[in-house]
Structures are given as C-alpha cells and as structure tokens.
Amino acid sequence: MNIKKIIPILEWLPNYNTIFLKGDMLAGITVGIILIPQGIAYALIAGLPPIYGLYCALVPQIMYAIFGSSRQVAIGPVAMDSLIVATGVSTLALTGSDSYISIAILLALIVGTIQFIMGVFSLGFIVNFLSKPVITGFTSAVALIIGINQFGNLLGVNFVQSDQIQYVIEDIWQQFLEYNFHTTSIGIISVFIIIFFRKINKKIPNALIVVVVGIIIMKYFGKSFEDVAIVKDIPSGLPIFAIPEFDIDLIRELLPIAFTLVMVGYLETISIGKSLEAKQDEYRIRPNQELIALGLANMVGSLFKAYPTTSSFSRSAINQESGARTGMAAIVSVLMVVFTLLFLTPLFYHLPKTVLAAIIIVAVFGLVNVKEARFLWKANTLDFWLMLATFLATLFFGIEYGIMVGVGLSLIVLIFRTSRPYVAELGKVPNSNFYRNKSRFEEVIIENDILIFRFDAQLFYANSAYFRDRLDEMASNKGNQLKLIVLDAESINRVDSTGLEVLKERVKYYKNRGVTFYFAGVKGPVRDDLFKCGVLAIIDINHFFMRANDAVKFYKTGDRSKQEKYAKYIHQAY
Structure with a gap:
C-alpha cells in the first residue's frame, strides 16, 4: 500500500x-x-x-x-x-x-x-x-x-x-x-x-x-x-x-x-x-x-x-x-x-x-x-x-x-437514451471497402437483397425490444428480396442475457425465412458471450467477420480461404 x-x-x-x-x-x-x-x-x-x-x-x-x-x-x-x-x-x-x-x-x-x-x-x-x-x-x-x-x-x-x-x-x-x-x-x-x-x-x-x-x-x-x-x-x-x-x-x-x-x-x-x-x-x-x-x-x-x-x-x-x-x-x-x-x-x-x-x-x-x-x-x-x-x-x-x-x-x-439508441442502415461507399450510414452519405450503394444493420449501444434488457423492432422494420422495408442481414456490432460493447436471447431468437427467425445472418466487427467479450449462450448451435463460426465488407464479399463470391483463417483464429481465441 x-x-x-x-x-x-x-x-x-x-x-x-x-x-x-x-x-x-x-x-x-x-x-x-x-x-x-x-x-x-x-x-x-x-x-x-x-x-x-x-x-x-x-x-x-x-x-x-x-x-x-x-x-x-x-x-x-x-x-x-x-x-x-x-x-x-x-x-x-x-x-x-x-x-x-x-x-x-x-x-x-x-x-x-x-x-x-x-x-x-x-x-x-x-x-x-x-x-x-x-x-x-x-x-x-x-x-x-x-x-x-x-x-x-x-x-x-x-x-x-x-x-x-x-x-x-x-x-x-x-x-x-x-x-x-x-x-x-x-x-x-x-x-x-x-x-x-x-x-x-x-x-x-x-x-x-x-x-x-x-x-x-x-x-x-x-x-x-x-x-x-x-x-x-x-x-x-x-x-x-x-x-x-x-x-x-x-x-x-x-x-x-x-x-x-x-x-x-x-x-x-x-x-x-x-x-x-x-x-x-x-x-x-x-x-x-x-x-x-x-x-x-x-x-x-x-x-x-x-x-x-x-x-x-x-x-x-x-x-x-x-x-x-x-x-x-x-x-x-x-x-x-x-x-x-x-x-x-x-x-x-x-x-x-x-x-x-x-x-x-x-x-x-x-x-x-x-x-x-x-x-x-x-x-x-x-x-x-x-x-x-x-x-x-x-x-x-x-x-x-x-x-x-x-x-x-x-x-x-x-434510461430513455439507452433504451432508444441510434441505429442505421449502412451502404457501400463507391470504389472502396467502407460502409457508411445511408442517412448521412447519399452516394452510398444500397443493395435490395442485403441489409447491413448497425446498432450504436450496448444490447441489454432496456433496449433489446427496440433492437428487434428496428431490425424487423428495416428488414420489412427490403421485402421478399432480402437474402442477407449483416449485424455491424462494432459499437456494441456489452450484451446481457436478455440481449443474447433476442439475438438468438432473431437469427432463428430469419433463418426460418431463408435469410442468412452474419456478424461483423464483434468485440471479443461480446463474441465470448454469444458463444457461451449457444449461438454456434444456430449458425456456423464462419458467419463471423472482421468487417461488413468482408461479410458481403464472402456472401457474393463464396471465397472461403480468408474467412476460414479468421474463423480458425476466433476458435483458438475462444
């Protein structure tokens, strides 16, 4: 002392x-x-x-x-x-x-x-x-x-x-x-x-x-x-x-x-x-x-x-x-x-x-x-x-x-601010690998069959229903053309048990509708919680990506070489 x-x-x-x-x-x-x-x-x-x-x-x-x-x-x-x-x-x-x-x-x-x-x-x-x-x-x-x-x-x-x-x-x-x-x-x-x-x-x-x-x-x-x-x-x-x-x-x-x-x-x-x-x-x-x-x-x-x-x-x-x-x-x-x-x-x-x-x-x-x-x-x-x-x-x-x-x-x-955090649909900046908020960048490219959803807060009991509602609202706007949802989780620094259950439930829901669900930019502690709650029983470890661009490229090209290396790294870290 x-x-x-x-x-x-x-x-x-x-x-x-x-x-x-x-x-x-x-x-x-x-x-x-x-x-x-x-x-x-x-x-x-x-x-x-x-x-x-x-x-x-x-x-x-x-x-x-x-x-x-x-x-x-x-x-x-x-x-x-x-x-x-x-x-x-x-x-x-x-x-x-x-x-x-x-x-x-x-x-x-x-x-x-x-x-x-x-x-x-x-x-x-x-x-x-x-x-x-x-x-x-x-x-x-x-x-x-x-x-x-x-x-x-x-x-x-x-x-x-x-x-x-x-x-x-x-x-x-x-x-x-x-x-x-x-x-x-x-x-x-x-x-x-x-x-x-x-x-x-x-x-x-x-x-x-x-x-x-x-x-x-x-x-x-x-x-x-x-x-x-x-x-x-x-x-x-x-x-x-x-x-x-x-x-x-x-x-x-x-x-x-x-x-x-x-x-x-x-x-x-x-x-x-x-x-x-x-x-x-x-x-x-x-x-x-x-x-x-x-x-x-x-x-x-x-x-x-x-x-x-x-x-x-x-x-x-x-x-x-x-x-x-x-x-x-x-x-x-x-x-x-x-x-x-x-x-x-x-x-x-x-x-x-x-x-x-x-x-x-x-x-x-x-x-x-x-x-x-x-x-x-x-x-x-x-x-x-x-x-x-x-x-x-x-x-x-x-x-x-x-x-x-x-x-x-x-x-x-x-409570009000944490229960209704900022959410955004992201689009690709032309001629780059970056994805940005479509409400702020008019030139970004939005694809009808892909929804990249960003949630700017921790996901917990107070805002989990808001997360679900806004995700469903954006997915609904895509209609039947929607084939892929990418959750950009870079801003999510913590997930409690309620948030984990909502995530699992939404992944199952969209899987049953034929929509693939990917995770991008998930922080280590959040990823650990996802794995502990059994999310890997629903989706493959290859569905986790470093960036949204990697997720979209993997979905479009099916190039597994780079993703398998990242999945192996995640598995070892876990």
Whole structure:
C-alpha cells in the first residue's frame, strides 16, 4: 500500500521547495483576507452566529491540506452549503438557538461520515448520476435563492426566509416600501464598490475593503446610522474540542439534507479541482481521495464546532491565481484566521450586516450560469429542458426537492437514451471497402437483397425490444428480396442475457425465412458471450467477420480461404 496515496501531503511536503514559499504565502494571505469576511457572512446565511463561519476555516482546511489530492482547492464555508444547512436545520430548531447550533455541528459529522465511507469504498461514481445540466440548473437556482434571501439584510427589512423563492418574492413585494434608507444606501454602495474592484482586478480584496469602510463608518459616524443593524459581539478564542450530541431520531431526520450536502459538496470540489488540475502538470485529482479528504474535514471539523464545509469556487480560483503551489497556502490561511480569532474579533463589532449581504449577493449571483443555458439551447435541447426543470424545481419546491428532481430526471433521460439508441442502415461507399450510414452519405450503394444493420449501444434488457423492432422494420422495408442481414456490432460493447436471447431468437427467425445472418466487427467479450449462450448451435463460426465488407464479399463470391483463417483464429481465441 502506497502511504503517499492515502496521505497526499507526504507527496509534496518532504520535497517542499522554498521557491514555492513566496507564492504559497501570498496566496494564503490573499485567501485569508477574503475568507474572514466571507466566513462571517456565510455563517449568517446558515442561521449561525458569525464566529462559526470562522471555525469552519480552521480544522477543515488543515485536514484537506493533509488528505486532499488537490494542492490549490480552498476548503471552508460556502454560500450554497450554508443555505442548505439553514433549510434543513431550521425545521428542527429555532434559528440561532443552542439546539440549532448543536444540530448544525452534528450535521457536519453525519455529512463527513457519509463522504468518508463513500471514499473508502470507492463510491464516488454515484455522483456521476448528476449530469452537468442538472448541476448548472441546481447551482443557478440556489444562487438566486441565496441572493434574494439576503435582500432582508441589504434593505434592513425583516423579510421571510425560505428556500422556496415565491414566498420570499411575495413578502418582498408586500414590504418593499418599508426599506431602511440608511441600511439600503450602505448596502447598495457596497455592492457597487465590490463590482467596481472586481472589474479592475479579481485579486483585489474587495470584500475586505467594504468591510473596513463599513466598520469605520459605523464606528465613527454611528450616531447618524443608529437604525443600521451591526454584527456586534463576536467572541474571541479558538474552538474547544467537543463531541457532538448524538440522537438516533435526529440523525434519521437529518439524513436527507445530509445526502444533499454530500452530493453538492463533492460535485463542487471535483469540478473545481478538475478545472485547476488542467492548468498544471504537477498532480492529478483522485475523486475517491477527495471524498475521504472532505469526509475527514467535516468529521474532525465537527469536533471543533464547524458546520458542513466544502470547496469554494471563488477562493480556489484566487488561490491558484495568487500563486499557490501546495497545501501550505491553506495552512497560511488558517494561521490568519487563528490570529483573527485570538486578537481581531472585537474589530468586527461595528460591521454592518448590510455589507455582509452585499458581499454574499455579488458572490452568488455570479453563479447564475446564463452562458451555459444558452449553449445547451443550441447544442442539445433535451439537456436544456433537463437543466430548466431542475432550475425551476429547486426555485419553487426547495433545495432538497430540487436535487431529487434533478437526479430523477437524469436517470429518466439516461434510461430513455439507452433504451432508444441510434441505429442505421449502412451502404457501400463507391470504389472502396467502407460502409457508411445511408442517412448521412447519399452516394452510398444500397443493395435490395442485403441489409447491413448497425446498432450504436450496448444490447441489454432496456433496449433489446427496440433492437428487434428496428431490425424487423428495416428488414420489412427490403421485402421478399432480402437474402442477407449483416449485424455491424462494432459499437456494441456489452450484451446481457436478455440481449443474447433476442439475438438468438432473431437469427432463428430469419433463418426460418431463408435469410442468412452474419456478424461483423464483434468485440471479443461480446463474441465470448454469444458463444457461451449457444449461438454456434444456430449458425456456423464462419458467419463471423472482421468487417461488413468482408461479410458481403464472402456472401457474393463464396471465397472461403480468408474467412476460414479468421474463423480458425476466433476458435483458438475462444
């Protein structure tokens, strides 16, 4: 067993080069500067005291730096997971209460345990059932939900909080004119400042700038803005080790939201990690190792008061752009958060909540992927409607139901596509030995007594009836002139028992009608299955050919020399 594969930090730390230190230090400081105000803001989304957003930036980052296969992914609190936490936990306890906090921490332990088990048993492939259109629709909807839910803090109005957007919009419509002028002014100015600096250079710590400006305004001009809500006391000190309280009934209630966090968190991390991987050639992302790293980050993090964490799109990109080469950048970020928790939390007392809302709104609205929707509309309309259905289901029915609809529709589309694969009748390209699809090549030669049938998928229980029906339909179109059917099986990579029975039954059927049945381009494993199921009791081994052209030539000329050599080879291989 390679210990470096299990603990990836052993791959880069023993060979750490001081050349990397400058980039890692700069990236760690930059991400830390961004992470501190974001952590406070995202904790508010989760319905937790601001300090818990900073707790999420400690142990989880260290665990990922040790066990994560990516050296540039930035782990910590994120807006999407924070809203999912709020959605799930708010139904079980009063937001901000002690029981609410303990449930959120227990949720991190459950999420981490599921992720760790999936990683150990190499179950990362399960998440592949969430297609990219589903991910796009889900993340875009959640981004809108998060942003609109922050309008209350931005405008200084106590709007209803919900993951069903229609209720939030209805309440905003009814109470919009009650907005607080001072709160709204500070919030909107903060939004414009953030957007302005982001357009100049994304490396500029725009979140920190508006936080500092907001604190200065409230500290020195607070008497003029007494109606603006501020964060107030954030306790100093590091989190104390404590095991979350276990309750079997509570764990059972948290499982649906936990699985949602597992899926979303893992997808975010893999997609970010893969995009960063493509920009370098020093390491490779290992999906199951990422699950293990995320699992340990959440499990161990929960022992130090962290709620569920995952990777951040924005911070990971900034980490890479700022020069991070190894996990040392994450350790530098942790040291910055530790310093803040020990000495700087009193400075955040006067931080306006509307500034935090502005940071969140600008960050999450950037996740609404209109460009991808336009691409899907042009490239694949079925994927576009899949994305739109997931988007609308998440917006109007909630996050948990949105992910369920997305997974369900992905499976339905998968089944539909595999049950009705592409089939084609092939014709001969003039003056060549090649056969091509007659629907795409008008010049190909089609012979009335020969049908060359190509099936572009595995042949199994879900599409075997479709295979039979389309074969019979094409054969029927030939009429009584049909004397030979050649199955071009080059695209068939697997056949199950149902598919084998359909093949045998069709061979018998056409044999009884006086139509010869040949196989061309059959892959070795498929051919083995055909022989094991007894197909050689129906047809001769000489009816297997390397290419469709060989089958037609053999049928027309009866030249057995070349075919007997191939049949002998097949027999020996079998």
